[in-house]
Amino acid sequence: MANSLLNQDQLRAVARLFDLLAEPTRLDILQNLKKKPLSVGEIVNATNAKQANISKQLGILHDAGLLRRERRGNLVFYSIDDPMIFDLCALVCGKLRKDAESRLAAVRSLGR
Amino acid sequence: MANSLLNQDQLRAVARLFDLLAEPTRLDILQNLKKKPLSVGEIVNATNAKQANISKQLGILHDAGLLRRERRGNLVFYSIDDPMIFDLCALVCGKLRKDAESRLAAVRSLGR
DNA sequence: ACATAATATTGCTAATTAGTAATATTGTCA
DNA sequence: TGACAATATTACTAATTAGCAATATTATGT
Known part of the structure; x- marks a missing residue:
């Protein structure tokens, strides 16, 4: 055990997770969230990506389970899940x- | 220090490395090389990818510095570099x- | 209800790339 | 040298996706 090779499905799952981290914009989002949760607008300001793109990448990271999402009034805060x-x-x-x-x-x- | 954010170039470099690990076929190659160096043919047999594709992915991993390459007669052996x-x-x-x-x-x- | 601000979605384009068949290269042995 | 085996390369197709402008949605304050 702990030594057997991963099967095709498992390899796909691992690859999928690495793929999430294989985009500079997503990495930038993650490193900005390292200290504390931020609203979408704060993330847009901290990076040099457009709002639409940040929203899209946040959605991807959230759907994948890497980010938590919490609405607070007009703002939406994202935070690192793991x-x-x-x-x-x-x-x-x-x-x-x-x-x-x-x-x-x-x-x-x-x-x- | 050790706390400052990565700049764009650094983010790209990190993303590039994750991208190398974001393909099931490449992961399969790597896990097969974990125990010991293998020739191209052995890798082809161990996975279910075609020879041309294995050669291509081996080239990518080698160019990126993740694999060592050593020719021994008619065979070419690859091994994990890091x-x-x-x-x-x-x-x-x-x-x-x-x-x-x-x-x-x-x-x-x-x-x- | 309305104006405004924050975030999400849609429709699109350009760029990247895994996988393949066919072919080329390199090395071995007779 | 010629035949053969192992590996690499080429040229191509199909699929994926980051980024964008425009627009839609959701919430707040008046």
Whole structure:
């Protein structure tokens, strides 16, 4: 157990989740929601995407279960449903940083 | 530090990496390479994708720096370059499992 | 009821890409 | 060198989707 390969359906499910994180605009939304819930307008201001697009991406993230939605009067607030996303992003950022550093080291070694 | 938001380029880089993991066929390749390096033919046999497609996806993963490539005579072996990928997949699998369980619990509570 | 503000939806276009069949390349062995 | 096996590439199609402008919906205050 914990060692058997995922079947086709499971692979599709995993891929689907990664796909949600495979768009810069959605990642931008998520990182802005990391500290605290924000209204749609606040997210629009924090990013440089148009309102229609933010609404669309928020809908996608919400439908997928990554975001909570709460209406408060005229505003709609979104918040992170599962902070695990940030663990994912931290891993990826760590890898990118490491890769960048080793590329830098390679360039430096050319100077010798 | 470690708290500032990623800029557009960084978001694109993170998204790019998630995108590599957002295809079932590529995930299937990766999970098959988890135990040990495999030749292209072995990967083709282990999955149910055509040779041309496997070669293409292997090329994508290799170009992105996720896979190592080594020619041994007539065969070409691929291997995982950074096992961090599996940490990512483990997190995602964990979330999917948790979500499935809570959905199950919700259904069960209806029976009361 | 009406005007206004916030958010969602619709209809669309352009760009990306997985998968495929056919073909090319590379290496081995006789 | 020629035949064969393994892998890569090419040219293509079909499907998906981010982003946008315009418009619709929903809530508030008067």
